Amino acid sequence: MGAVGERGLLARIRARVPGPPAGVTIGIGDDAAVLAPAGRTHAVVTVDSLVERIHFDRRWSSPADVGHKALAVNLSDLAAMGASPEWALLSLAMPGDWPVAEFDGVLDGLLALAAAHGVAVIGGNLARTDGPLVVNVTCGGACRPRRVLLRSGGRPGDDLYVSGTLGAAAAGLEMLQAGHDAAGADEAACVARHRRPDPRVRLGVAIGRARAARAAMDLSDGLADAVRQVAEASGTGASIDAAAVPVAPGARRWFASRGEDAVSRTLAGGEDYELLLAVPPKWRGRLRNARRHAAEPGLTRIGTLTKDRALVVRRADGEGPLPDGFEHFRRDG
Amino acid sequence: MGAVGERGLLARIRARVPGPPAGVTIGIGDDAAVLAPAGRTHAVVTVDSLVERIHFDRRWSSPADVGHKALAVNLSDLAAMGASPEWALLSLAMPGDWPVAEFDGVLDGLLALAAAHGVAVIGGNLARTDGPLVVNVTCGGACRPRRVLLRSGGRPGDDLYVSGTLGAAAAGLEMLQAGHDAAGADEAACVARHRRPDPRVRLGVAIGRARAARAAMDLSDGLADAVRQVAEASGTGASIDAAAVPVAPGARRWFASRGEDAVSRTLAGGEDYELLLAVPPKWRGRLRNARRHAAEPGLTRIGTLTKDRALVVRRADGEGPLPDGFEHFRRDG
Structure with a gap:
């Protein structure tokens, strides 16, 4: 890595990143990138980072997994806003002895997912660290005014839906940590979900365009956390049907x-x-159409927003409070 | 820090960040931030990070210095494009035992500089690390089409100018490293330049608006590096007059x-x-007017871009090659 140097690494990035698409006036290589926004869209921006040993473990995530996931978590945030992703900035803090092949691997994973979603990598930053690898990705996209999906838009009586199935990433990580041989298809799917989450980009965009939801949030910190955040931001409570949660x-x-x-x-x-x-x-009809249009996993109704501000989980044996969500920072602290 | 948790820290940020200004539809608190771009401007985005022990040392940079500098280096990149800064995203990788008072200090320094330049902090990310503090800032701004300043715009015969005086930050860092008592005003100014660089935001914007330069770059990696980059991007050489360099x-x-x-x-x-x-x-007249309008430090002519692709420094005793620039990554590696 030291032998290659910052400029050598930049050259490796430039050689692999496709030329800037329409809408990107200046990509990698100047002091900053320049974008010409399409008429009458709003810009949506978000940032997220993956820190080695906190968010990923080299023992079971390849560099390409890490690159994929670093972009995926941002695409998930944009999807939750109903925004189409457009561009990304990659900022790395790299250990001095980090093999160039791993740098290339991170780039591989990130660029493959970027290409799959039409996202242009338009710039970034390379820094050295004497600590763990930190992969920081900023992502920008566009949505039409009044089509953005906020956490705060919910109203009492709204149904709560989740996409896909849940719990796989947490279970997959535990299988890896336990050294469990995840040989079956369902178990392998759990491990894959931890390594390479598949953000619901098409679904989020389709729902935003169709105005098929009043509020949305991604489940990066778990279902309980998302229900709590949407209910709090919307000024409602929520009631979740435990039997309906699609595990x-x-x-x-x-x-x-x-x-x-x-x-x-x-x-x-x-x-x-x-x-x-x-x-x-x-x-409901609008939602069904948007889901079909996106050709992404099904939606499951798991409960409702309520006028009563309490957050409850209904089970066969009665009601209980919604548990706390997952908090990366505290759980790992 | 652990006792406060991610949500507690987020609450501390929200309490201190002013409400979103015009143009920012959604600030901190949702999955992403939303901006309504002003008509017919281009968006300019950049990212930079400061890593503890590589880019700053807690022994002589306060948390507020670090917060200031993390934003300043990005504002400098936008200034070099002729773009007005508008928004910033703050992404921190924080040691688990990091005192909350230092977190507040970083925020103080960043928010004070943001306020001075009308920059809205519209979101970010908080992550834990078992390594050094990493402060990553993404910054966005606006410029009018055809008013953006690129590295590649130079032509043979163009004069090269630098703003202000140079070398102070490098000297100031050495004074700190040597434990030198920087008591005099000139020495204190060097130390201050290392701790809290003052990005040339007004100058860059004024030059961009007036089209008073054909190419621009900031000197984050030193004068030799910037001359090399601008000449290479412009397809020219450069000749620098050593006696003119404003040390x-x-x-x-x-x-x-x-x-x-x-x-x-x-x-x-x-x-x-x-x-x-x-x-x-x-x-030259346009440049002088822009400089006066910006009310920022003077400009010094230090050489020219040349048709001959060589990069040379002229001294009283003859010509020599331009030295290599500063490379954070290699020098610290």
Whole structure:
């Protein structure tokens, strides 16, 4: 790495990044990047970082996994706003002895996901660190005015939906940590979800365009956290039907094998990168159309926003409070 | 820090950040921030990071210094594009035992500089690390189409100008490292330039608006590096007049006291955060007006871009090659 130097690494990036697409006036190589926004769109920007040993472990995530995930978590945030992703900036803090092949691997994973979603990598920053690798990605996109999906848009009586299945990433990480041989398809899917989350970009964009939800948030910090945040921001409570929570089959079996309640673990677990949506019952048709248009995983109704500000989980044996969400910072602290 | 948790820190940020200004539809608190661009401007985005022990040392930079500098280096990049800064995203990788008072200090320094330049902090990310503090700032701004200042715009015969005085930051860092008592005003100015660089925001914007330069770059990696980059991007060579390089008085004395050539050290030294400009001789009046309008430090003509692709420094005793620039990554590696 030292032998290659910052300029050598920059040259490696430039050689691999496609030329700037329409709308990007200046890409990599100047003091900053320049974009010509399309008429009458709003710009949506977000930033997220993955820190080695906190958010990923080199023992079971390849450099390409890390590059993929660093972009995916940002795409998930944009999807939760109903925004189409457009560009990304990559900022790395790199250990001095970091092999160039791993640098290339991070780039591979990031660029492959960027290409899949039409995202242009338009710049970034390379810094050295004497600590762990930190991969910081800033992502920008566009949405039409009044089409943005906020956490605060929910109203009492709105149904709550989640996309896909939940709990897989948390279960997959535990399988890796336990050295479990995730040989079956359902278990392998859990491990893959931890390594390479698949952000719901098409679904978020389709829902935003169709105005098919009043509020949205991604499940990066788990379902319980997302329900709490959407309800708080919307000034409502929420009631969740435990039996309806779509726990991924591999996760359900994994948690059961540990003697744990799968729904409780899924509510509290993080890194699902699915979407939580608040949708008035009369918008159900619109939501169905948007989902079909996006050709992404199904949606499951898991509860409602309530006038009563309490946050509750309904089970066969009665109601209980919504558990705390997953907090990277505290859990790992 | 652990006791406060991520949400507690987020609450501290929200309490201190002013409400979003016009143009910012959604600030801190949702999955992403939303901006309504003003009509017919281009968006300019950049990212930079400061890593503890690589870019700053807690022994002589306060948390507020670090917060200031993390934003300043980005504002300098935008200034070098002729862009008005508008918004920033703050992404921190924080050691688990980092005192909350230091977190507040970083925020103080960053928010004070943001307020001085009308920059809205619209979001960010908080992550834990078991390594050094990493302060990553993404900054966005606006410029009018065809008013952006690129590195590549220079032509043979353009005069090269730099703003302000150079070498102070490098000398100031050495004074701190040497435990030198920087008691005099000129020496104190050097130390201040290392700790809290003053980005040439008004100058860059005024020059961009007036089209008073054909190419521009900031001197984050030193004068020699900037001359090389602008000449290479413009397809020219460059000839620098050593006697004209405006070395800061404190730096001149410091380098002399070490038995070093002040101009050579200034060419190679980094972190000046002044601007290098390529200006056709006939645009001199425009440049003077822009400088006066910005009310920022003077400009000094230090050489020209040449048709011959060589990069040379002219001295009383003859010509020599331009030295290599400062490379954070390699020098610290």
